[in-house]
Amino acid sequence: MIPRALTPAAFAARAAGADSQSFAGETMGTSWSLHAVSAPPDSGAGVQAALDLVVAQMSQWEPDSDLSRFNRAPAGEWCAVPAEFAHVIAAAVDLAEASGGAFDPCLGDLTERWGFGSAQSVGAVAADAFLVQGAIELDRSATRIRRSEGARLDLSGIAKGYGADLAAEWLLGQGVRHFLMEVGGELRGEGIRPDGQPWWVDIEMPPTSSIPSWRLALHDLSVATSGNYRRGFTVDGQYYSHSFDPRTGRPIANGVSSVTVLHRSCMMADGWATALTVLGPDEAIALADAQQLAASMVVGDREISSREWRAMLT
Structure with a gap:
């Protein structure tokens, strides 16, 4: 929903080993790191170039990005987009359908009104915040997209995972x-x-939880976490999370602290973690089971896991 630099997830990699090389840099308002075995010297530059491409195409913070130009285009107008952008849009549209609208790539106007967008005016609740009824349409054969009135793209719930994949x-x-x-x-x-x-x-578990941290083995596997305990603001004693329920147009208030998803694709792990956070405990785990997703959810001081998660850890 927002750039992963600002979302409540953190992972600590174990020591990579003496024979590996390490590279690091900055992207999407956060940092990136790479531990690689027998990597060529230009690996860091190649990774940075891949991540810069994602920013150039999909950042709502860059006024000249493909996404920003699309959001300024008239509603109903078809716009050609690069293949990478179209790939992420296709995944976002499929996720929106599979999650019953819990994932929505068209929340750009809503997040701006609540102060979580590119304007970053966090601290004042928008009195006129409203439910977005916009939609995005993708012509998959011609890699072009168009939006309905009121829809503005915000791919920060999926683009960072895609950056890791790219x-x-x-x-x-x-x-x-x-x-x-x-x-x-x-x-x-x-x-x-x-x-x-x-x-x-x-x-990393939410700070209010006493649940022990999981240690996971990533062998041809990705992991992403979404939650609501790191970014938000409080007004008149009311805490507002950065995570929105697209079905109500309001920040979520379902007791979910974090959701972690394991998936072959980091993009899909990222998007599903966002969607399951919105759905809440019962609906999220039922959907994770139906989609055969390995997912674990922290709700207060409880941990609830999908069948696939339990199977992978036994």
Whole structure:
């Protein structure tokens, strides 16, 4: 829903091993890091280029990005978009349908009105905040999109995960088979560490929870977390989360502190974590089971897991 630099998720990678190389940089208002085995010297530059491409196409903070230009285009007008942008839009549209509207890429106007968008005027609740009834349409054969009146794209609930995937695919194309790629807390692990171990990561739990942290092995697997305890604001004693329910146009208030999703695709892990956070405990876990998603949810001091999550950890 917002850039992962500002969302409540954090992961700590275990030591990568003496025979691996480390690279790091900044992107999307946050940082990225790479631990890779036998990586060429230009790996850092290649990863940065992949992430810069995502920013140039999909950032709502960059006025000249493809997304910003699309949001300024007249409603109903078809706009050609790059293939990467179209790929993310297709995934977002499919997620919106599969989640019953819990994931919505068209919340740009709503997040701006509540102060969580590019204007970043957080601290004053918009008295006229309203339910967005806009939609996005994708012509998949011609890689072009158009929007209805009131719809403005905000891909920050999925673009950071896609950035990790795009960088990972570039690395694989360069023959780098073993690495851990991280973008603002979203992680994708490929292959193994030099010591033969998988890439181990620790999941940070919400500070109010006494639940022990999970340690996960990312072997050709991605993980993403969404939640509501790091970014928000309080007015007159009322806390407003950055996470919105597209079906009501209001910040969520369902007791969910965080949701973690494991998936082959970091983009899909990112998007599903966003959607399940919105749905709340019962509906989210039922949908995760139906979609065969490995998902774990923290609600207060309880942890609720999907069947696939439990199966992967046994």
